[in-house]
Amino acid sequence: MDIARFLSIGFSAIFVSNFVLAKFLGLCPFLGVTQRIKNALGMGAAVTFVMFLASFVTYLLYGLVLKEGAALVGADLVLVLKTPMFILVIATLVQLVEMFLRSRVPALYDALGVYLPLITTNCAIMGVALLNTTDAPEELQRLGEENFLEGLLVATWYGIAAGLGFTLAMLLMSGVRQRLVHAGVPEPLKGIPIAFICTGLMAMAFLGFAGML
Amino acid sequence: MTIVLTATVAMVVLGVVFAACLALASRFFAVAEDERVAPVLEALSGANCGACGYGGCRAYAEAVVAGEKVNLCTAGSDEVAARIASIMGVEVQAAGRKRAVVHCQGGTSLCTQRCDYEGEQDCRSAHLTSGGPKACLYGCLGFGTCAGACPFGAITMSVERLPVVDPEKCTGCGVCMEVCPRDLISLLDVRYKTYLGCSSRDSGKAVRNTCSVGCITCRRCAKDDPNGAIVMENDLPVLDYEKAGGDFSVAVEACPMNCYVVEEPALVSAAAGSTHSGEST
Numbered sequence: 001m002d003i004a005r006f007l008s009i010g011f012s013a014i015f016v017s018n019f020v021l022a023k024f025l026g027l028c029p030f031l032g033v034t035q036r037i038k039n040a041l042g043m044g045a046a047v048t049f050v051m052f053l054a055s056f057v058t059y060l061l062y063g064l065v066l067k068e069g070a071a072l073v074g075a076d077l078v079l080v081l082k083t084p085m086f087i088l089v090i091a092t093l094v095q096l097v098e099m100f101l102r103s104r105v106p107a108l109y110d111a112l113g114v115y116l117p118l119i120t121t122n123c124a125i126m127g128v129a130l131l132n133t134t135d136a137p138e139e140l141q142r143l144g145e146e147n148f149l150e151g152l153l154v155a156t157w158y159g160i161a162a163g164l165g166f167t168l169a170m171l172l173m174s175g176v177r178q179r180l181v182h183a184g185v186p187e188p189l190k191g192i193p194i195a196f197i198c199t200g201l202m203a204m205a206f207l208g209f210a211g212m213l
Numbered sequence: 214m215t216i217v218l219t220a221t222v223a224m225v226v227l228g229v230v231f232a233a234c235l236a237l238a239s240r241f242f243a244v245a246e247d248e249r250v251a252p253v254l255e256a257l258s259g260a261n262c263g264a265c266g267y268g269g270c271r272a273y274a275e276a277v278v279a280g281e282k283v284n285l286c287t288a289g290s291d292e293v294a295a296r297i298a299s300i301m302g303v304e305v306q307a308a309g310r311k312r313a314v315v316h317c318q319g320g321t322s323l324c325t326q327r328c329d330y331e332g333e334q335d336c337r338s339a340h341l342t343s344g345g346p347k348a349c350l351y352g353c354l355g356f357g358t359c360a361g362a363c364p365f366g367a368i369t370m371s372v373e374r375l376p377v378v379d380p381e382k383c384t385g386c387g388v389c390m391e392v393c394p395r396d397l398i399s400l401l402d403v404r405y406k407t408y409l410g411c412s413s414r415d416s417g418k419a420v421r422n423t424c425s426v427g428c429i430t431c432r433r434c435a436k437d438d439p440n441g442a443i444v445m446e447n448d449l450p451v452l453d454y455e456k457a458g459g460d461f462s463v464a465v466e467a468c469p470m471n472c473y474v475v476e477e478p479a480l481v482s483a484a485a486g487s488t489h490s491g492e493s494t
Binding site: 061065076077080081084085088089092095096099100102103104106107110182183184 | 216219220223224227228231234235238239242243244268269271272333334335337338
């Protein structure tokens with residue numbers, strides 16, 4: 001696996017197929033905690049961390065337990081256990097993050113509020129787990145068959161890059177929304193509606209990256 | 214059948230492993246929270262306004278439990294202080310409730326405009342647009358940003374386009390103080406009724422040209438005040454409320470521009486100390 005391929009996976013996950021602005025995953029925290037740049041960054045960091053560990057653990061579980069002919073079990077459990085097992089992993093990780101923030105960064109814990117436990121059901125994280133395993137592009141699947149460790153590395157890197165892309169989108173959006181507060185937005189469009197319109201415009205701008213890879 | 218069995222076993226094993234991890238982590242990240250923090254937080258207003266000097270209600274609640282004074286929540290006033298004091302089992306220190314006062318009286322009829330302004334109807338925007346439309350660069354711009362920011366609805370805009378603070382509704386949280394681009398609002402103890410209604414540091418001539426109720430730095434109030442409680446600082450009189458017990462009646466009379474605002478004594482509670490009758494200038 002050469003470094004250029006690695007970079008292109010990262011670039012693709014952050015810009016070209018950004019989880020929020022190209023795949024439209026994880027819109028709930030994207031609109032929920034982007035009122036302030038500081039909170040948006042905290043949320044981005046929490047999601048990136050969960051994505052990183054979740055993609056690592058789920059790929060491991062997929063290869064060792066779920067897949068047909070897997071090392072530990074053998075039976076094809078993908079259809080039956082895919083969703084519950086991944087959710088179990090993600091929920092555990094979110095609990096971990098929640099405990100950490102509560103004891104170490106209580107201000108951020110308060111600011112994120114209900115959106116912190118809601119990372120569990122953030123579709124972006126389930127999305128990255130599925131895109132790494134059952135819904136992976138053929139190339140990655142072949143890579144996983146040939147060399148499990150390299151597949152694990154790519155999957156983990158994809159998780160980190162997806163998290164970074166999410167953080168970037170959060171950061172851009174919070175910057176826009178901090179300025180929107182002082183802008184003369186027509187009454188019916190104030191708040192969430194104008195945020196959605198901005199999201200659409202930003203997504204169109206991100207389409208420009210599509211030609212680069 | 215086997216698939217059900219393997220699936221169940223796999224999930225149980227995984228669940229036990231993760232539970233063990235979380236149990237271990239909870240040891241590391243245990244929050245040793247005083248059980249009094251939660252009820253104190255409950256008693257606070259929850260506005261997170263920051264007037265107490267802490268970054269939000271939770272931070273203040275923790276500080277209270279750690280020994281901070283119980284009467285710092287200006288938004289909740291005496292009632293909240295009493296409740297917190299009962300939780301903490303201490304006496305309430307006499308709280309001086311504060312309200313916001315506006316240091317500008319130059320309404321539309323008294324202070325001139327130097328240009329038309331058609332931008333964003335917000336004081337902060339107008340202030341950034343080379344100082345806004347008002348001839349006085351220190352005076353109230355009158356777009357009501359403070360009124361919009363007040364979380365308690367205590368500020369209304371008069372026909373003169375000046376903010377009017379309802380001292381009954383005002384909790385002294387200081388949010389309006391933060392948003393005013395010209396720093397015209399300050400917090401004053403409700404016992405004190407006299408304050409300066411001008412913030413202009415311009416020369417006397419410049420003030421006379423633009424505004425008929427502006428401070429022209431004549432220093433008469435400082436000279437005439439019998440208690441010596443007024444000193445001139447940066448061309449504006451500064452009032453020392455402790456010294457004179459808030460009685461500035463001589464200075465109010467002396468001011469040739471009627472810069473001082475004296476609120477109606479009807480608003481004073483019976484317990485308040487020295488006040489004086491006077492017309493609102």
